[in-house]
Amino acid sequence: MDLQVATQAVSSSLPSKECYIITKNTQITEGKMRMGASRILLFLFCAMLTHLVKLALAQRDPYVLYDCSNTGNVSRNGAYRKNVDTLVSSLTSNTQIDYGFYNFSAGENSDRVNAVALCREDLTPTNCRRCVNLAVFELLFRCPTQKEGILWYMNCTLRFSNNSIFGVMQFEPVQHDLLGAVNVTDPSGTFDQVLETLLDRLRSEAAASTSTLRKFATGSASSPHFDIYALLQCTPDLNQQECSDCLNQSIAEIPTCCGSALGVRVLTPSCNLRYENYHFYGSTYEAPPPPSSTLPSPAEGKGSNSSRTIIIVVATIVSAVLMLCIYTSIYLRRRKQRKKVEMNEIKSTESLQFDFSMIRVATDNFSDVNKLGQGGFGSVYKGKFSNGQEIAVKRLSRGSQQGDQEFKNEILLVAKLQHRNLVRLLGFCFEGNERLLVYELMPNASLxxxxxxxxxxxxxxxxxxxxxxxxxxxxxxxxxxxxxxxxxxxxxxxxxxxxxxxxxxxxxxxxxxxxxxxxxxxxxxxxxxxxxxxxxxxxxxxxxxxxxxxxxxxxxxxxxxxxxxxxxxxxxxxxxxxxxxxxxxxxxxxxxxxxxxxxxxxxxxxxxxxxxxxxxxxxxxxxxxxxxxxxxxxxxxxxxxxxxxxxxxxxxxxxxxxxxxxxxxxxxxxxxxxxxxxxxxx
CATH class of the missing domain: 1.10.510.10 (Transferase(Phosphotransferase) domain 1)
Incomplete structure (x- = not known):
């Protein structure tokens, strides 16, 4: 059974759409697994795997933000979704791209998908590809059926859409992240002015950047009471004016979202900005914050956190698959043992067992002419054996709610009861899907x-x-x-x-x-x-x-x-x-x-x-x-x-x-x- 199909089958029963796990190459096979048992096991497996993967994702980047568009959904098995999977999963396969910006398309007409990925300029190509790969996994996990989705990590952004997005400045959706920031202590009252001056200078630098810097600028400003370190970036496909407009709108968001806080991100599809009270950019692309920060930014030097995350995710999936196999084996074994016990109980009365063909002949193949009535168990038919004995046959219908337990209960009880004021069970038939009870015929029906x-x-x-x-x-x-x-x-x-x-x-x-x-x-x-x-x-x-x-x-x-x-x-x-x-x-x-x-x-x-x-x-x-x-x-x-x-x-x-x-x-x-x-x- 393909695990992707399995998780899709049960995801509608879960409280969220997070049961779409990107494990397309994982196979689980159990040829004799009954459908009811497999649904229960797959549901439990999917819920467990969802929980473990969420824990793994939490280890990856505590400041991840994402947005799944509500413009419409697509089928998980449709051509559009397959194009999304193929496209975003192969974004980083082109190792010739070393400037941190990926832009590809796949499919035709209404199934065409466009995707872009952007890394911080100060990331090495290796670390950039690691960040994008993790973003691919999580974005598909977060937005399994949407036509559009975008995800921001601390160091990279990934986006896919059915609309044309290359060379198009887009400000919505916008996200604000305070990163556990603390308000600045500013007796001089100059914080807003210093921040505005710094961001305006970096906006101009980023918008006017040459092809070498790829619409990216960093800088700092100081006062006796605070230090500010900032980073501004646009996607390289924007021209100078579009980049400047996008960053201007992002800067305009700060007074309403963030006040006098240090530790802020403003994120949009086409540009982003961030400022802190510590030096967070550079050759290692992320330094640990000072102890005063309430929620420190994660240390990602040399990709160590990314490596740990990959190990966690792989270990999680492997463990979950092994647990599913173990639970499936235990369940099937117990079910087989229980069924064997039940069959042995019924076989203890096998002297009462009739051949199905014999009952079919007696009732003229369960003809409507011989039908005596209809109940919850199923239909009741009149019949006659070759020796002239008349019988009444209860035939369990496929949709009956009484089922095997009541069938077995009646056989085991009535077969042991002998009294002139109890109806006499002559026998039963247990063959394939057929469940039949054969009684002496009561000519005057019921009271x-x-x-x-x-x-x-x-x-x-x-x-x-x-x-x-x-x-x-x-x-x-x-x-x-x-x-x-x-x-x-x-x-x-x-x-x-x-x-x-x-x-x-x-x-x-x-x-x-x-x-x-x-x-x-x-x-x-x-x-x-x-x-x-x-x-x-x-x-x-x-x-x-x-x-x-x-x-x-x-x-x-x-x-x-x-x-x-x-x-x-x-x-x-x-x-x-x-x-x-x-x-x-x-x-x-x-x-x-x-x-x-x-x-x-x-x-x-x-x-x-x-x-x-x-x-x-x-x-x-x-x-x-x-x-x-x-x-x-x-x-x-x-x-x-x-x-x-x-x-x-x-x-x-x-x-x-x-x-x-x-x-x-x-x-x-x-x-x-x-x-x-x-x-x-x-």
Missing amino acids: DCFIFDPSKRLHLDWKIRYKIIMGIARGLQYLHEDSQFRIIHRDLKASNVLLDKEMNPKISDFGMARLFTLDQTQANTRRIVGTYGYMAPEYAMHGHFSVKSDVFSYGVLVLEMVCGRKNNYFQNGENIENLLSHAWKNWREGTPSNLIDSTLRIGSTTEIMRCIHIGLLCVQENTAERPTMASVLLMLNSYSMALSIPSRPAFLMHSSVESDISSNRSFQTSQNEVSMTDPYPR
Whole structure:
């Protein structure tokens, strides 16, 4: 993988555009790296490399200034940007240029790029080229997609543009740098006059310079209270008048930007000036300042600082690449080990594994004619094996949010569960990108298709409803108390109760179930899954779940079976109520008969009233007051057993649940709607 492309791919995710690193020749290859893993690793690598390079750049020149034009951006992979890279990177390749001024162009028409570089006249050619090379690296780092950019180091300037810039005097953009300057102590009040006289003399000298001095002048002035050393310079492509005008404008900036300060730079594209209280120019082109300066200018004698910077940058990049390789290797190894463990877990149930071609034939290649429904997991299809056995096949869709974890969870849990009131998993298919779950076919679909349908509800007399209520209770008791592990379903609802041909209920969908040890009673989670209206308040609001969470959901189901309506909000006279508040209101007013479904003409009134009572006990707000499923079965089976008086149920308002959870936790719900499979996300 080309590192430049990699850094470009993630730079939009970083807080700045500084992730464009000029390492075009560095290669990182990992043929089997997954795209998701590579993006994360490259993001971390790029962020780390950006930080380290910034540290290296800080070592290079503490007084660097730059300006990236906002006139427009270009593509990093476009012809213009390639011309910029090629042009500025080759500026110093011509060793015949020994006078500190570089001027080249590349490209044609709209992709044409012009670039100039200017060094201080007192730099040697070697030191000039070193400064420009470092400026190239940093300018491309600072301005990765701009059409124009300029960068000023202490000793050189680099600029590129899509406009013609050779022989054109340009004063904007202008930058001021006080270099940590201190104000002059001037009892005589002559500082401004002495400075103005000095700068005016040097301006005239620089503008009138011969081709030997290349528009450059230095000088000094003294008084009993201060010394001033100054340097003025124009790009050599300007004529005398243009250079004089540029320096005049720069001098005019001083009173407003800098006052009576020593240690000042005024920088423009075509000229620059600098003055200090120490001798900073000469054959070594930079002497260390006296101790009185607040922030000393960096010592760059004989290019030592430039050399150190190159070493720092190279070491930074090499270290970062090595760290990326190490992290990638560790990640891929752990991922491989984790995947091996997961596959071994699933292979422990390989006796249940079906061949994909066998399922495809059974469902007639997943034809729409055999499609039973659509849920968050994917589509559900009816099928028939060659031996005549009918099946229901859940096929994980490519865009499903449930994914491999829920797929594995259901296989490992349901394969170990055997109860007449739990749906039976016949097998699964794990082949390539295909994830299939094969169940026994439930001819009567799910409970919600009957209980909430005005016409089908007529077929559910009280005898059938009571059988369903009892069957669900037995299934939950098995999960909570009698199975090998204690299992919390966490998404019990009408659509997750399937009905066989004799209307026996079977609890389904264990993708969100949580497994407890037998002595464990409760747990917390930051990932809330479930369905509004069925979720216990302590779970929805705080992520606390236990067997009592399933008991709450069961209580809602019981009240829905008696009333024949969903636990959602409906108009009741002048009030808007949900089923729980409606049931509680009628219970307190002594009119629980108002809750009974009008289609129930025949049935034991005592039994129905007892179910309403049990349902209200299950949905109490206080978890400690809710019965266990074992107690619920005793209540259902024994009419002589006295029931306690229920307390106020939890009235879950949607708005309050959403506002509380959205603030600090992941919350996924499915809607309480009629569906063959449970909608997603939950």
